Amino acid sequence: xANGIAAANGSLxxxxxxxxxxxxxxxxxxxxxxxxxxxxxxxxxxxxxxSGSGKSTLLNLIGGIDKATRGDVRVAGESLGALKxxxxxxxxxxxxxxIFQLYNLIPVLTAFQNVELPLLLTRLSGADRKKRVxxxxxxxxxxxxxxxxxxQLSGGEEQxxxxxxxxxxxxxLLVADEPTGDLDAKNADEILVLLxxxxxxxxxxxxxxxxxxxxxxxxxxxxxxxxxxxxS
Amino acid sequence: MKYMRxxxxxxxxxxxxxxxxxxxxxxxxFLFCTLRTVMTSLDAGIxxxxxxxxxxxxxxSLVFPLPLAYKERLERVPGVERVSWGNxxxxxxxxxxxxxxxxxxxxxxxxxxxxxxxxxxxxxETFLGxxxxxxxxxxxxxxxxxxxxxxxxxxxxxYPGEWRLTLRGIYTASTPDADENTIFFHWDYLNEVMPEPxxxxxxxxxxxxxxxxxxxxxxGRIDAIYENSPQPTKTETEKAFQAGFxxxxxxxxxxxxxxxxAIVFAIMLVTINTMMMAARExxxxxxxxxxxxxxxGLILRLVAAESMILSLAGGILGCGIAFLLFRRLDFTxxxxxxxxxxxxxxxxxxxxxxxxxxxxSGLAPAVQAARLQIAGALRKVA
Numbered sequence: 378x379a380n381g382i383a384a385a386n387g388s389l390x391x392x393x394x395x396x397x398x399x400x401x402x403x404x405x406x407x408x409x410x411x412x413x414x415x416x417x418x419x420x421x422x423x424x425x426x427x428s429g430s431g432k433s434t435l436l437n438l439i440g441g442i443d444k445a446t447r448g449d450v451r452v453a454g455e456s457l458g459a460l461k462x463x464x465x466x467x468x469x470x471x472x473x474x475x476i477f478q479l480y481n482l483i484p485v486l487t488a489f490q491n492v493e494l495p496l497l498l499t500r501l502s503g504a505d506r507k508k509r510v511x512x513x514x515x516x517x518x519x520x521x522x523x524x525x526x527x528x529q530l531s532g533g534e535e536q537x538x539x540x541x542x543x544x545x546x547x548x549x550l551l552v553a554d555e556p557t558g559d560l561d562a563k564n565a566d567e568i569l570v571l572l573x574x575x576x577x578x579x580x581x582x583x584x585x586x587x588x589x590x591x592x593x594x595x596x597x598x599x600x601x602x603x604x605x606x607x608x609s
Numbered sequence: 610m611k612y613m614r615x616x617x618x619x620x621x622x623x624x625x626x627x628x629x630x631x632x633x634x635x636x637x638x639f640l641f642c643t644l645r646t647v648m649t650s651l652d653a654g655i656x657x658x659x660x661x662x663x664x665x666x667x668x669x670s671l672v673f674p675l676p677l678a679y680k681e682r683l684e685r686v687p688g689v690e691r692v693s694w695g696n697x698x699x700x701x702x703x704x705x706x707x708x709x710x711x712x713x714x715x716x717x718x719x720x721x722x723x724x725x726x727x728x729x730x731x732x733x734e735t736f737l738g739x740x741x742x743x744x745x746x747x748x749x750x751x752x753x754x755x756x757x758x759x760x761x762x763x764x765x766x767x768y769p770g771e772w773r774l775t776l777r778g779i780y781t782a783s784t785p786d787a788d789e790n791t792i793f794f795h796w797d798y799l800n801e802v803m804p805e806p807x808x809x810x811x812x813x814x815x816x817x818x819x820x821x822x823x824x825x826x827x828x829g830r831i832d833a834i835y836e837n838s839p840q841p842t843k844t845e846t847e848k849a850f851q852a853g854f855x856x857x858x859x860x861x862x863x864x865x866x867x868x869x870x871a872i873v874f875a876i877m878l879v880t881i882n883t884m885m886m887a888a889r890e891x892x893x894x895x896x897x898x899x900x901x902x903x904x905x906g907l908i909l910r911l912v913a914a915e916s917m918i919l920s921l922a923g924g925i926l927g928c929g930i931a932f933l934l935f936r937r938l939d940f941t942x943x944x945x946x947x948x949x950x951x952x953x954x955x956x957x958x959x960x961x962x963x964x965x966x967x968x969x970s971g972l973a974p975a976v977q978a979a980r981l982q983i984a985g986a987l988r989k990v991a
Contacts, residue, residue, distance in 0.1 A: 433988075442900055443984040463904045470902020477987070481897045485618040495901050497611050542901075 389550060389582050390416035390439055395448035397434050397605075408434045410605040412448070418549075421576040421583045423596035430602045432586040433554055439584060440552040441469045453549045470498045474543030474581075478555035480535040482527040488514065488538045489523040495546040513541040517571060533564030540571060544581070551575065553585040557592050569595045612907075616914050619891070627919065630883050634923025634966065635930070637876035642931035642951060642959045644869040648862055650949045651855050656786040658848040660821035662722060665814040665831055666850075668841040674810035675840050677800075682834065688818050688827040693718035696799060696812040700763040700772065702753065709749055710791040711763060713799040722815045725787045732757070732778030740798050744778035746789030761792070768799060816844070873962060880970040884916050888974035895978045896986035909979035916971025917964070924963020932956050 397409040408431045416422055426432050437443035438450050441457050450457045453472045460468060474495075482491045492513055496506040514520040517537040527535055536556060543551055553572065557565035573595055575581045585596060593599045601608045620627050665683065667673035674696070683692045698711035716737050720726060728736070728744060736742045745755065755761065755776055763772045774794050782789050800808055818827045828844040835842045845853070855861065888895070895908060903911075935951040 434984075437984045440900075442987075463906065466899065466902050466904035469900065475900050477897075481893060481987075483615075483618075483894050483897070485622045486615070490614065490618070494615075494898070497615075498902050503611070 423593035426602035635927035638927030917967035920967030928959035
């Protein structure tokens, strides 16, 4: 039962009638309204929509950093709403790699140390961690800058370090929230090529939120979200 | 251990803030250790007291002397085994700043009453046989660089003039609380120089009784003898005498405790505030760590560990400096605190306080960080 129905029909992500409502004081703000979604393992999916349409919220629910108000979010065989916070944290560490618009690297840690962070939660030895960090940095073309702090890197390089951090623990799913939103066209293109490679060569399932239609073109499929409702 | 690099990187993020926080904790705990050392050093006399030793003094005040003639009567009181006597001299060496205790004593009975003062047999013999001889404690000798045979000029304040004493022995104390900062010299030497009206007067008598249980009865008997005399006595155990001596300065213990607690409490509030500010500044980073899979418990431990490291670093620094300083320092507060040294217990208390400060100052920011909602924290930044 571990992989459940979703696995049986080949879906890595399965959302059924998902609602999300935020509360500001006593006012209810509905953000997602009855989302149904199936994403197959190995797919590269772009999620587009105007600001405030609920794209990032949907990404957060699938990435297990927020919980649905109603409905079932099932990813990699787990119903996320049923998991306690500590189990959910362990689940995220094992299954999800996050890429943010503002990179969100820890400024006091070097590129190597930033990429190593997810591996600290594993039982890998120091030597094994080192090997895997260098592999991940090689994959994003930054092994030569392992000792640099984020402020010593360009925006594109920072994002590549963030991607290395996202893939170093070999997660099932990569979720990227506007990964090129803060980059110039050249760097944005390099990041998108990198994501495509991760999808094609390593079989990573990628869910990417973007405003940019050119970025969305790199995905195999694009979904549109408007006022909390999904439109294909 | 694998998280230590992460913890240290955060602590070194703002080196100035970390330095100032550690310094303020170090200063607070240094002051705590200093005040505590004053208290324990004042109590050293009480701890060193012998339960079978009584002190007989004038009932009105220590300032008034008792006749030497009391000695023979005291020796006949049932329960009394040995009697000795002495006068507090109150002089200084070369400069009024060089204050320490000098006592004019009966050299023969001194060592019977104070067996904790250890002196070699040859030195004792020389001391007993020479009228202007004196003996000094090992710590005092080390402080002024004296050696046996040196003539030590002491300027008297109660007994005016320059008194030239020849150092004939260096005593050590058999217990750590006993004083090694005193000079003892012959009472006879002092007495014979005194003008007639001041001759044959004694500051205090020390009386040895058979057992501690005899002390109250013997004290009662002595005071009853002199109850209606011109010089009535007050007899008490040495412990009570020492405690009373300290109380003459007021409730020093309470004052020092309040001061020490206030300093530590104030610094703890500053540390809590610093740690909370540091945690608040890192809201996004904590949210990112949680996103990567760091659970609430781990985040709590990491933030708490930062506070603990800061507090322990401050504690080790502050208490360590105090320990090293007071081990070497021959501070005696003008002879008022002759055995001023920091006890291992004070060091332990200081370090324990550092741990408590670490726990308390880390608690609020650690809980705040652990409770952080990832989505909300990341939304605020984006």
